[in-house]
Amino acid sequence: MNNRKLIVALLEFVSYHIFPISFLFTHHLNNYSINFYLIVMVAMVAFYKEYVRTLKPNFYFNGLYTVCFFILALISYRTLNINVIILVFVQLVFLYLTKNISKKYHILETLIDDFIIPSFTSIAIAYTYAHFISVNFIVPLLLINIAAVLIIYFEGAISDFIQLITLAGLTLILFLLNYISLITAITIVIFVLASTLLKEFKHISASNLVYRLIGNILLLI
Known part of the structure; x- marks a missing residue:
């Protein structure tokens, strides 16, 4: 232990x-x-x-x-x-x-x-x-950490989906403002979507640490 x-x-x-x-x-x-x-x-x-x-x-x-x-x-x-x-x-x-x-x-x-x-x-x-x-450093970092928290608390309720849609919308806005790249925006959205779908329909979940590790690694793409 x-x-x-x-x-x-x-x-x-x-x-x-x-x-x-x-x-x-x-x-x-x-x-x-x-x-x-x-x-x-x-x-x-x-x-x-x-x-x-x-x-x-x-x-x-x-x-x-x-x-x-x-x-x-x-x-x-x-x-x-x-x-x-x-x-x-x-x-x-x-x-x-x-x-x-x-x-x-x-x-x-x-x-x-x-x-x-x-x-x-x-x-x-x-x-x-x-x-x-740099803002270009802080924004993706904060988005990934926020996303990891939202994934942990996702339980399939309507409010949970609203939060995810809000996160996706925020990601789009930040891309349009040139704070993050298109690849970063798409990566974050796919990561959150895949994680929540696995949790909701396959009952596959992990700890916040695992989600943060995966998210940070994906930002390297």
Whole structure:
């Protein structure tokens, strides 16, 4: 069981990097050196999210974990942008806060886990190596992460179909505004449609992590 959690944490870590790194290479922005401090910080987020949190750590453990992060931040301040450090740390704080979210507001925890943390961690990675953030990077990333959340919550209700149609419409609008390419737009729509149809008619579904991994890989096309 613990080995499985570690593998999931590793996949979570990888999922944060797939689109940022591929974006850098496809736009010839790969003239950079790997920042190992950032790797450790992002790993701390993924490890806490998928492994540590399942062990229900107490306040003191979270405090120790935070101290370790701050020590790493102090060591890395010369090589990492302070905004990136803050952005990654905020994701860790969000994870701390999720334990206090009641089941009544489970959707909020889902948005934090499956949308906010993956999106902004990937943005931090991209900014570190590219030294700027492009709308052409952010938009496909956010669309894929939103799509993954919608797929998870899809149950075949009319409201679910309306949400999917809205997502498709938003994708079309973003294409017309030249924020995403035609291939990206078609890829996102096909991905969402195929995933929801498999879930509805074949009862084949996966975790949000799997959908995000597939979605990010499809963006490489």
